[in-house]
Amino acid sequence: MTADLPETAGFVPADRIAALGVSEILQIGARAAAMKRAGKPVIILGAGEPDFDTPDWVKNAATQAMAAGQTKYTALDGTPELKAAIAGKFRRENGVDYTPAEITVATGAKQVLFNALMATLNPGDEVIIPTPCWTSYFDIVRIAGGVPVAVACDGAQGFRLSAADLAAAITPRSRWVILNSPSNPTGAAYSEAEYRPLLEVLLAHPQLWLMVDDMYEHIVYDDFRFVTPAALEPRLKSRILTVNGVSKAYAMTGWRIGYAGGPEALIRAMAVVQSQSTSCPSSISQAAALAALNGPQDFLAARTESFRRRRDLVVAALNAIPGISCRVPEGAFYTFASCAGLIGKTTPSGRVIGSDRDFCAWLLDEADVAMVPGAAFGLSPYFRISYATSEAELTEALARIATACATL
Template identity: 75%
Template sequence: MTVNQVIEEAGFSPASRISTIGVSEILKIGARAQAMKREGKPVIILGAGEPDFDTPDHVKQAAWDAMQRGETKYTALDGSPALKAAIRDKFARENGVSYELDEITVATGAKQILFNAMMATLNPGDEVVIPMPYWTSYSDIVQICEGKPVLITCDADAGFRLKAEQLEAAITPKTRWVLLNSPSNPSGAAYGAEDYRPLLDVLLKHPHVWLLVDDMYEHIVYDGFEFVTPAQIEPRLKNRTLTVNGVSKAYAMTGWRIGYAGGPRDLIKAMAVVQSQATSCPCSISQAASVAALNGPQDFLKERTASFQRRRDLVVAGLNAIEGLDCRVPEGAFYTYSGCAGMLGKATPSGQRIETDADFCAYLLDHVHVAVVPGSAFGLSPFFRISYATSEAELREALVRIADACAKLV
């Protein structure tokens, strides 16, 4: 038997590092919903974490101008000097945190920033503390990098926020990172200075533990909430904090794929090693556009946030009007994370019993053609996430359909 015959007979076997990891549940639900749409079904998709606004015109113009100037070659490995300077100025202007250019890194989206950081720092068995609910990629990235996610339940009564006593109990000699996201995907919960302070006091007692903060939804906060980032309020932790952000959400630039971070110089160098063997530099045109986004007019951010807040209020009120659902008011981002415990144990009109939040979400998609994401995808059940980054007309129709579907459960 030839080598090729042996391989063919044995079949494909994935590497053990990904053998227990699948494609994001969000992407799978979105793909199924899109397929139903192509079949002519009137599906409303409330699963994607993507603003429905367009990229600002001045940002698109900057990309066009860069192409006309011939800026279509490789840039520096982890970000052009111009973009790093814009990021440095952004951190100083908006967050009161000072970074040198070699303390800043740019990658193909914030997800790659997270991957680079974990790959550059984790040894097999190193632990990363992650509050639940969490963005689906956090845990999977840690596992791919041979680390161990330490998942801490943060329920609705706690505002979906990690408490100091939980953090203290979770830290061991093998803890390498604590990962915090504010405002949060999926819950919309945000940490104010008073929420961060007890957590940072715990970290000050454990100098071997580093902090990664995902500030991607920084500009999307409501009701006068004051955004802060940990390196801003506790400078003593700056030398072991990686502050991650990007242009995707605030500037409606998801497809441009630019994420960035500021952190200690040695960490940034190690992350560059990982990136050099993966993607090399981010897209040159996207970088030029991001310079314009960060340096240009910012007034439209408030207008867009006001629009998101109107939609938030619409969705929260609509969900809480449905018996059996319980939706906390989020401080930021563009998601609601609603409890659906009151729906469990009920039966659909066809007699199928709703046992889990995944069952409930499948029922909404199959019977009323509304696509939402179950809390199980984010580590905390029974909940479901709605992205309200879509039109008010669609949100109103979706709420009518969800209410109708819930009323038919017995």
């Protein structure tokens, strides 16, 4: 029985979840929130959601939908209007054509991933996942009966998968590759030149499909140009699932709307899974997502510029701390810094920092700053900071981190 499940007489969890636990990110967040409620001045840098509010016109669209009686079940995997808007977005922003039958809408992008893997994996099928990665990829694969195959991509290679490492990971059981650009937790992103060699490998392995998580598409910095594989290599489009959603760009995490474009046969199979789990997404949330995709987009640039300023603040402050080094991310709102230079050091109380988990736990106790260790994402010794919070809070948190580290 997992440590996360309460002890209840006679209860035995299913084998598919017996070895799994609640996300470490959520556990750290819950502990930090409890400390804050108890009066501790905790600054939480673990949340993977924008601190901006949902745009007013999006909220107004939801209100109008409710007033108009749009509170019933909708079509199973998305209203015709929302699917049309998603098709328009893919065509306008990504240069990819999908018909409504090639589009699915679900209760968040996480459900899109879950539906796809449940619909396609047989026991023992392998899913190649570059690490560090979003923690849910591994456990969703396991729940679906598959085997996650981690391919380590450290800071020296920009946290990006190489064509050689991809080719070496492929076996006769390989079914999917999952790529996330820009990435959670590293903020690393693939340019067209970096995608091309990977797509060449995929072309040589027709049994292998590609799942692309583009959730942070609109949060990229400097001169980086976002691209998605289905637009780069039309010969692979029939085995690519392009996943996205409204959560990050439009600050709609709580609305729970994710979507994807892919081959019609896959979309139909995913609908079967969804029909027996959640059925349709929220009708009101779909109306809001429709307004987000079809409404003004000019505010996105201002929000991204705000994130860029925070990125620069965090990267500079972290690199000024002896023992910590931080790569400049291309996108998203995370830094993924190495704390290798602090491993093995001792705190004033005699506590040894033996790992990135020890480092993050000590900072939460000592400095009231909550971060997520790299081990949670599959790569140590690193730690993730989400800078989706105010510059004032970031400045204070970074000062606390620097002060604490100076005592080691």
